[in-house]
Each structure stands twice: as structure tokens, then as C-alpha cells.
Amino acid sequence: MQKRNLELAVGIFVALGLGALLILALRVTDLGTTVGRDGYRVLAHFDNVGQLKPRAAVKVSGVTVGQVAEIYVDPETFDAVVVMRIDRRFNQLPLDTSAQIFTSGMLGEQYVALNPGGDETFLAEGDTITITQPALVLEQLIGQFMMGKAAGDE
Secondary structure, eight states: OHHHHHHHHHHHHHHHHHHHHHHHHHHHHTGGGOOOTTOEEEEEEESOOTTOOTTOEEEETTEEEEEEEEEEEOTTTOOEEEEEEEOGGGOOOBTTOEEEEEEETTTTEEEEEEEOOOOSSBOOTTOEEOEEEOOOOHHHHHHHHHHHHHHHHO
């Protein structure tokens, strides 16, 4: 009887541990905080999206307002098109909102930052954000620095 109680206690402890690991995994990957289906889609064209991935956060002033739904290449312009799903609660983003790709944290995960403009009309389903700034690629910055340094030495 005592052995059975010990086995039951160990089983409960293992189950709680696995549950805690599942919750931690959902928090780290942001799968537990996805935007509902009641959001609206907004597109943005970028020259370079860096390591931006679908399900990355879309933020305004550091507050998550949506997530990246899809990334693809426009076959006509060869720009990267980022499709974002914005939560309906944030339906008053001005039409002249700009979008930038930033890196957050030590792990270097990227997100889209929206900077609201001053237009009195608002973004709606299917609108395109025209003012964008691409991701900074460290290799390009180092290359530009090295080329500038080499040109300055001559």
C-alpha cells in the first residue's frame, strides 16, 4: 500500500512537471497568445525582411496588436510582402502608419513595429502600408563599414 501511494505521488509530480513545461513552451513560442480570427489583414512591402517569420509579433509602442500571418515574394516587384493580422480592438490605426522590422531580445527574434501617422482615415481589411523600413542585416552593415574603412585608407 505504501509503495502504491509513492508511485501515485511520483506520477502526479511528473504530470505537473510536464504540464509546466508545456505552458513554458507555449509562452516562449507565443502560440498561446495568437490573434483571433476577428482581426483584419494588412499588407506591407519590404526590400528585406531578414529573419522575420510567420507568427512573429506586430507591435505598436511595444504592445502586441497582431501577428505576421504570411510572408511571400511579390512576383512583379520581387519585394517581400508581409501579411499581418491586426486584432479588431486596434481598428483605428491611421492610413499613413509606417512599418519597420526590429530585433528584440538576446535571441534576435524579429517583429514588425507599426508607427501610427496622423491621417484621419484608418487602415481596413486588405490595405497596404506604403511607408516601410527593411530589417537591418548585420552582414551588410559590417560590409559597408569595411568598404568605407578600405576606401578611407587609400
